[in-house]
Amino acid sequence: MKTLTHLERLEAESIHIIREVVAEAEKPVMLYSVGKDSAVMLHLARKAFYPSPPPFPLLHVDTTWKFQEMYKLRDQMAELSGMELLVYQNPEAQAKGINPFDHGALHTDMWKTEGLKQALDKYGFDAAFGGARRDEEKSRAKERIFSFRTSSHGWDPKNQRPELWNLYNARKARGESIRVFPISNWTELDIWQYIHLNDIPIVPLYFADKRPTVERDGMLLMVDDDRFPLQPGEEPVMRSIRFRTLGCYPLTGAVESEAKTLPEVIQETLLTTTSERQGRAIDKDAGGAGMEVKKQQGYF
Amino acid sequence: MTESATDPVYVTDKLIAEDIDAYLVQHEHKTMLRFITCGSVDDGKSTLIGRLLYDSKMIFEDQLDALASDSKKVGTQGQEIDFALLVDGLAAEREQGITIDVAYRFFNTEKRKFIVADCPGHEQYTRNMITGASTADLAVILIDARKGVLVQTRRHSFLCHQIGIKNIVLAVNKMDLVDYSQEVFDKILADYTEFAASIGIESFTAMPISGFKGDNITTLSTNTPWYTGPTLVEHLETVEVLSSVDAEKPFRLPVQWVNRPNLDFRGFSGLIATGSVKPGDKVRVLPSGKTSTVTRIVTFDGDLDEAVAGQSVTVCFADEIDCSRGSVISIADNPPQSADQFEATLVWMADEAMIPGRAYWLKLGTQLVSATVAEPKYEVNVNTMEHLAAKTLELNAIGVAEVTTDKQIVFEPYGDNRSLGGFILIDKMTNATVAGGMLNFSLRRSQNVHWQALDIGRAQHAGLKNQKPAVLWFTGLSGSGKSTIANMVEKKLHRMNRHTFLLDGDNVRHGLNKDLGFTEADRIENIRRVGEVSKLMADAGLIVITAFISPFKADRDMVRSMLPEGEFIEVFIDTPLKVAEARDVKGLYKKARSGELKNFTGIDSPYEAPRDPEIRIDTTVVSPEEAASLIVDKLLGDA
Numbered sequence: 001m002k003t004l005t006h007l008e009r010l011e012a013e014s015i016h017i018i019r020e021v022v023a024e025a026e027k028p029v030m031l032y033s034v035g036k037d038s039a040v041m042l043h044l045a046r047k048a049f050y051p052s053p054p055p056f057p058l059l060h061v062d063t064t065w066k067f068q069e070m071y072k073l074r075d076q077m078a079e080l081s082g083m084e085l086l087v088y089q090n091p092e093a094q095a096k097g098i099n100p101f102d103h104g105a106l107h108t109d110m111w112k113t114e115g116l117k118q119a120l121d122k123y124g125f126d127a128a129f130g131g132a133r134r135d136e137e138k139s140r141a142k143e144r145i146f147s148f149r150t151s152s153h154g155w156d157p158k159n160q161r162p163e164l165w166n167l168y169n170a171r172k173a174r175g176e177s178i179r180v181f182p183i184s185n186w187t188e189l190d191i192w193q194y195i196h197l198n199d200i201p202i203v204p205l206y207f208a209d210k211r212p213t214v215e216r217d218g219m220l221l222m223v224d225d226d227r228f229p230l231q232p233g234e235e236p237v238m239r240s241i242r243f244r245t246l247g248c249y250p251l252t253g254a255v256e257s258e259a260k261t262l263p264e265v266i267q268e269t270l271l272t273t274t275s276e277r278q279g280r281a282i283d284k285d286a287g288g289a290g291m292e293v294k295k296q297q298g299y300f
Numbered sequence: 301m302t303e304s305a306t307d308p309v310y311v312t313d314k315l316i317a318e319d320i321d322a323y324l325v326q327h328e329h330k331t332m333l334r335f336i337t338c339g340s341v342d343d344g345k346s347t348l349i350g351r352l353l354y355d356s357k358m359i360f361e362d363q364l365d366a367l368a369s370d371s372k373k374v375g376t377q378g379q380e381i382d383f384a385l386l387v388d389g390l391a392a393e394r395e396q397g398i399t400i401d402v403a404y405r406f407f408n409t410e411k412r413k414f415i416v417a418d419c420p421g422h423e424q425y426t427r428n429m430i431t432g433a434s435t436a437d438l439a440v441i442l443i444d445a446r447k448g449v450l451v452q453t454r455r456h457s458f459l460c461h462q463i464g465i466k467n468i469v470l471a472v473n474k475m476d477l478v479d480y481s482q483e484v485f486d487k488i489l490a491d492y493t494e495f496a497a498s499i500g501i502e503s504f505t506a507m508p509i510s511g512f513k514g515d516n517i518t519t520l521s522t523n524t525p526w527y528t529g530p531t532l533v534e535h536l537e538t539v540e541v542l543s544s545v546d547a548e549k550p551f552r553l554p555v556q557w558v559n560r561p562n563l564d565f566r567g568f569s570g571l572i573a574t575g576s577v578k579p580g581d582k583v584r585v586l587p588s589g590k591t592s593t594v595t596r597i598v599t600f601d602g603d604l605d606e607a608v609a610g611q612s613v614t615v616c617f618a619d620e621i622d623c624s625r626g627s628v629i630s631i632a633d634n635p636p637q638s639a640d641q642f643e644a645t646l647v648w649m650a651d652e653a654m655i656p657g658r659a660y661w662l663k664l665g666t667q668l669v670s671a672t673v674a675e676p677k678y679e680v681n682v683n684t685m686e687h688l689a690a691k692t693l694e695l696n697a698i699g700v701a702e703v704t705t706d707k708q709i710v711f712e713p714y715g716d717n718r719s720l721g722g723f724i725l726i727d728k729m730t731n732a733t734v735a736g737g738m739l740n741f742s743l744r745r746s747q748n749v750h751w752q753a754l755d756i757g758r759a760q761h762a763g764l765k766n767q768k769p770a771v772l773w774f775t776g777l778s779g780s781g782k783s784t785i786a787n788m789v790e791k792k793l794h795r796m797n798r799h800t801f802l803l804d805g806d807n808v809r810h811g812l813n814k815d816l817g818f819t820e821a822d823r824i825e826n827i828r829r830v831g832e833v834s835k836l837m838a839d840a841g842l843i844v845i846t847a848f849i850s851p852f853k854a855d856r857d858m859v860r861s862m863l864p865e866g867e868f869i870e871v872f873i874d875t876p877l878k879v880a881e882a883r884d885v886k887g888l889y890k891k892a893r894s895g896e897l898k899n900f901t902g903i904d905s906p907y908e909a910p911r912d913p914e915i916r917i918d919t920t921v922v923s924p925e926e927a928a929s930l931i932v933d934k935l936l937g938d939a
Contacts, residue, residue, distance in 0.1 A: 003544045004610050006332035006413040015612035016571040019556040023625055023666070048569070048612070050600040052561040134404045141403040160401070162427055162649045164434040164736040165722045166571070167663055171731040185415055187406045193327060267320035 007194055014041075014182040015048040016166060017145060018129065021180050022048075022055055024170035025127035028180075029086075031116070032058040032077075034070040035246045036202050037131035039077075040191050041183055043200045045129070046081055053082035059128070061119055062089045063111035065100055065248035067224050073203050080201075088119035100250040101229055107248070117153045126177050127170065135187045145184050151175035192269060196262045205243045206265060208257040212236035219253035244269070326410065333541055336417040336432045336465075338456035339442030344473045348442065348511030349418055352533070353407050355518050402432040411537040423452075426459065426682060426696040427649040430736055433460055434722065437542045438467035440532070445478045445508070449491040454499075455682045461501050462645060462698065462738070464718060467539050468496075468504040471532065476510040480523040499685060505535060543610035551575030551583070552636060552712075552720060553629040554665035559614050567598055567614040568623050570666065573719035575631065576608040577615065582632035586710040589811040590621040591632050626667040628710040628720070636720055638708040639742030645700050645714075646673065648693040650727065650734035656692065659706075660734065664723035667709050671725070674702040693735075702743065714738035761841035765799045769838040770935060771863060772845045775856060775910060776873030777902050778888055779880035781919050781927075785873060786847040788928035793843060796936075801837055803830055805848040818899045824855055831859035838867055843935070851901045853908040871931060872913040877902045879920060 004012070021028050030045060032038050045054040058078055078085035093110040100107040120128060134141045144160050146168045161169050170178060183191070195202055205222075212223040214234050221228075222243075223236045228250065230236070241254035242265070255272075259265045315323040339345040405416040417432030419425070433439065439460040443453055460468060470492055478484045485508045496504055507516055508524050509532055515521035518533045530538070552573040559567040577583070581594045596616040597604040607613045615629065623629070630636055648654055654673060662671035679690035679699035693699045714721030725735040762769050772789065774782040783804055790802045809816070813829055816822040827850050834844045850856050860868040880902070881889040892900035899905045910916075915934050917927045 003331050003541065003547075004608070005328065006330050007328065009332050009543065009610055012571055012610055012612040016556070019569055019612070020666075023557050047600040049557075049559065050598065050614070051565060052559055135406045141405065142401045161733045162431045162724075162736065163733075164431055164724055165718060166435070167665075167722065167724045169663065169724060169726055169731070169733045171661065171726055173731060185404065185406075187408075187413075189327070189408070190413075193324060196324065197328065263320045263324060266324065267316055270316045270323075 007190060007197070010183075010186055010190060011044065011047070011194070013166070013185065014044045017168070017180065017182040018045050018048045018054075020168050021127050021129065021170065021178075024168075025178070027123070027125050028056040028127040028129065029059045029120075029123065029125040030054070030056055030083075030129040031131070032060050032074065032085075033131065033246075034060070034066070034074045034077075034203060035131070036191055036195060036206060037133065037183060037186075039200050039202050040186070040194055041129060041131045042077060042081060043194075043198060044182060057084035057086050059086045059088065059119060059123075059125075061112060061115045062087050063107070063115070063248050064089060064094070065107075065111075065227075065250060067203070067205055067222070067246060067249045067252075069203050069205055070246060073201065077201065086119070086123065088115060088122070090115035090118055099227075100248050107251075111248075120153070120177060126172065127180055128177065129180050129182060131183055132181045133186050133188070133191075134184050143181065143184070145181055146170060147179045147181065148172065149177050149179060151177075153177070188269065189266070192262065192266045196266065203246060205246060207261070208240050208242040208259050208264075210238045211241050211254070213239045213241055213254060220256065221252075222249055222254055224249040327408070330408065330411060330413050331541055332413045332415065333438060333536055333539065334415045334417070334436050335438040335440060335536065336419050336429075336436040336460075337440045337442065338419055338429060338433075338460065339452070339473075343442040343444045344511045345442050346418065348440075348471070348473065348509075348517075349405055349416055351511045351514060351517060352414075352416070353405060355514070355533075402428050409533060409537055414536060423455065423682065424696060426455075426698070427647060427736075429456070429459055430463060430647045430649075433463040433465060434718075434736065436460075436463075436465055438469065438536070438539055439465045440469045440471050442471050442473050443488060443492075445472050445474045445481075445484055445488065448488050449495060451683045453492070454495060454685070457496065457501060458499055458680075458682060458685055459698075461499055464714065464738075466545075468501060469532070469535060470504050470506040472506065472508050473511055475508045475515060475524065476513045480508070480515070480521075482524075482526045485527075505529070507532060507535070543608075546574045546609035546717075547576055549574035549609070549717065550634045551577050551581070551629075551631040552717065553577070553613075553615065554667075554719065555623060555625055555627045555629060556666050558624055565616070566620070567596075567616045568627075568629060569612070569614045570629075571612045572607055572609050573665070574609050574717055576606055577613075577631075578606045579603075583615075583617070584630050584632040584635045585621055585623045586628045586630060586635055587638050587708060588622045588627070589635075589814060590619075590623075591810075592617040592619040592621050594618075626665075628665065636710050636712045636717075637742060638710050640705045640708045641743040642703045642705075642711070643677075643700060643740045643743060644703045644723075644737045645698065645740060646676075646693060646703075646725075646735050646737045648695060648697045648699075648735050650732055651695055652727075652734070653695070654693040654735065656701075659728060661726035661728060662703070662705060662709075662723050662737075663726065664709055664711060664721075664739075665719055669709055670706040672704050673725070674704070676701040700740070703737065703739075711739050711742070713741055715740075758839040758841065761839065763841075765841040767798055767841065767843065769841050770843050770867050770869055771834045771838055771859070772843070772869050772871055772931065772935065773834075773850070773856065773859065774845070774847045774871045774873055775850045775913075777875055777877060777880045777907055778849055778900070779883045779885055780873040780875035781924055782847040782849075782873045785917065785924050785927045785931070786845045788924060789931050790845050792928055792932045793935075796932075798843055799841065800843045800845060803833065803837075803844065803846045803848075808833075808848075823899075824852070827852075827855040828858065831855075831862050834859065835862045838863060849901050849907070851905065851907045853910070856910070869915065869935065870910055870913040871915045871917065872910045873917050873919060873927075874909070875919045 060074055090111055098107055098110045132140055144163050148161055213220050214236055239256055240258055242257045243254050257268060259268045337345050403418045405418060407414050419429040419432035441456050472485055472488050489506050507529055508527050509516045515523055516531050518531055520531055553570045554573055555568045556570040559569050577594055579594050579596060583594055584591045594615050595618050597607050598614040656675040657672055659670045659672055662669050676690040676693055676699040678687040679697050681688055682698055690699055712720040721739045723737045724733050727734050774786050776782050786802055790800050793800045813826050816826050834846055837844045884890060891897040892903040901907050915931055
């Protein structure tokens with residue numbers, strides 16, 4: 001009898017989770033950030049319901065500061081999957097002109113954390129899929145697959161519902177919601193390998209290419225559009241770079257690389273000596289517990 | 301840092317650098333093992349996991365930098381790297397120096413990917429341990445070599461055994477602190493062997509290790525030359541995973557979702573719990589009991605020739621049969637049982653104690669029903685395994701109790717099938733998951749069933765329907781026309797707004813009596829059951845029409861005696877054998893004559909014609925239509 005490979009087991013588990021949510025939630029939505037984890041999650045959703053299209057919309061909580069190539073792929077994937085794409089931009093952040101250059105941590109808080117809460121409230125979604133993985137960060141290692149949130153979107157790490165076998169409790173009171181992480185048990189390597197095996201479209205920024213960059217605070221930033229304010233003496237330099245994670249372009253550090261194919265990217269990832277979130281400014285806030293604090297406030 | 305920690309050499313590393321494509325092929329074909337580590341912080345559990353991650357290069361430089369600075373601040377290992385800090389994730393835990401919740405960790409070796417559930421060891425975290433153990437293929441039970449088998453060792457072993465983990469590794473840790481003494485190890489092994497046998501653990505694998513120094517983790521240690529077994533990682537790489545074991549069992553697929561994109565496609569989606577399925581397999585859908593044939597196994601990547609336990613699939617049937625979320629698709633000739641009363645082992649997980657008799661939601665597979673739990677038969681002292689009298693179960697308590705569901709659920713004992721035997725209880729008010737449970741067996745025997753006094757009786761049922769209940773019991777040879785006439789009678793009554801129900805012989809044998817054959821004993825049981833069902837339906841106020849050969853007078857009289865005087869109306873469809881045999885609509889007489897069909901009424905089994913039926917229809921002189929009118933007139937005229 002055939003023994004399933006680890007990727008086959010992970011895929012089956014994720015599909016099972018996605019179907020459970022659709023069967024039990026009233027109004028689910030999939031958060032789509034256009035990154036590689038989102039790409040895998042979307043692909044799994046398409047597999048879960050084939051030949052039907054996934055019976056929920058995609059939600060992109062936009063900060064207006066994503067890479068241009070991300071916006072392009074986002075629209076392509078929505079069309080390919082036959083799913084409705086909802087784009088939400090926090091109007092308050094927009095009115096105040098919140099940006100990553102002038103507002104630091106407030107940028108993430110207003111556009112992403114607040115924007116997400118507003119979007120979920122606006123549409124009345126009671127279940128939202130997210131592409132977080134347990135191997136990414138210490139506090140995520142302990143989060144459940146079905147993560148229960150109060151009506152104010154709070155997360156209480158000490159009062160999580162026990163999750164036995166593959167039985168998920170999706171019941172909740174009106175106004176409360178659940179965040180669901182179908183790829184909790186995938187590692188970064190699994191994600192890459194799955195993209196490779198399934199030929200899943202991803203943003204070209206994951207592959208090395210000559211791109212205009214500046215070096216700032218020890219991070220290599222890409223000058224993606226003319227909103228990037230150059231400091232005195234700064235001059236964009238063309239470097240062969242790629243990105244290990246994708247967020248707002250002024251907050252996402254690139255790595256110098258020559259990896260132009262997926263196997264090369266995977267090779268580089270495996271031989272590297274730093275974790276993938278290292279390029280993200282967000283985790284460093286509030287000392288070691290940065291992400292845990294953010295989650296309690298309602299960040300995904 | 302010790303020597304072995306700075307110097308792990310792996311073939312995989314070379315392969316990554318030299319031939320990434322070959323590495324990817326190797327990685328693609330890895331299997332996956334989920335295991336749990338049990339022990340308290342003192343046993344060096346977190347240190348062991350940190351070591352496994354470190355040795356398989358799952359710790360990156362930035363994490364290591366953070367670790368080094370954390371180690372100096374709050375570490376318990378002086379200036380050395382404190383691996384435990386790697387895995388104690390939540391801020392509260394770091395402050396208190398204990399592991400509260402289950403944390404999941406990941407690492408790879410050349411052969412496998414591993415998911416480790418890192419579980420807290422204290423008694424007040426029993427629920428967390430059960431949670432981590434519920435998905436595990438294997439448990440590593442850590443013992444501090446200096447302390448030997450402790451109360452907590454017993455508790456962890458008991459819980460792992462309860463949740464059905466078959467592979468147990470006894471890791472005698474901190475061997476470096478007892479000078480790698482074989483004597484110490486052998487003593488612990490002997491103590492544990494005795495204990496394990498006493499709670500029913502049939503086998504386990506013991507090994508001397510040091511998580512801190514790295515002995516016998518990935519390579520056999522020169523410090524323990526007397527130990528010749530596998531290293532911990534070797535053992536983890538080769539032990540059989542649960543999904544392979546499940547694939548050998550009968551096919552079970554709990555239906556999650558019905559996939560219906562358009563009128564031409566109807567598929568049933570779910571994760572295969574056990575067994576395997578191929579197109580062409582005959583399957584039975586429970587609880588309806590309807591059978592069909594699998595036509596396709598549909599996936600995004602194309603149809604499959606076979607699917608096995610652990611795969612998420614969508615199957616299509618040849619027939620349009622009733623199947624929806626909560627149904628279980630099973631191999632046709634070996635279906636699981638249904639029941640509504642069970643003995644179950646429960647682990648209570650909520651601050652609020654269990655309330656006997658209160659209704660909770662019970663979720664088992666994809667079935668959700670309302671259920672009540674009786675006062676526990678006993679609670680188990682998890683430290684001594686003694687049975688204690690209990691009125692309730694409090695947080696972290698484990699006990700055995702009767703569970704009653706408001707409708708029948710499809711199940712298998714937990715020991716046979718985790719997916720169809722494991723359940724959770726959900727509080728209806730707070731929606732919290734309050735308990736995990738394992739069904740041991742169903743309680744279906746009649747001595748456990750007591751008559752319940754009911755306020756609404758048969759008179760009230762009949763009164764509401766404004767009719768007099770009756771059982772029109774058709775009897776006659778195969779091919780005499782029973783079913784045809786019975787059907788016409790029901791249609792007539794239906795048009796007259798009468799509440800009726802037709803029990804047909806063939807149909808009942810597909811469901812209620814599918815376990816019965818055609819021996820004399822089985823035919824008697826067949827009629828007895830139909831009689832009981834007819835009686836219940838008449839109690840419900842219905843006009844019941846039955847169409848069974850029912851060849852034996854004694855059996856028909858048995859049914860007559862179940863019912864109040866006048867409600868049993870025997871309808872003899874009188875057709876001579878020659879005429880019935882000449883019709884032979886189903887080709888059964890032919891088979892019986894050739895000997896292919898045994899015990900066939902009229903051929904090699906007798907038909908005892910009623911001597912004094914309420915109604916007799918001679919089909920050689922009356923048409924079916926006329927017969928139906930006669931019967932209806934007689935029934936309603938009498939009423």
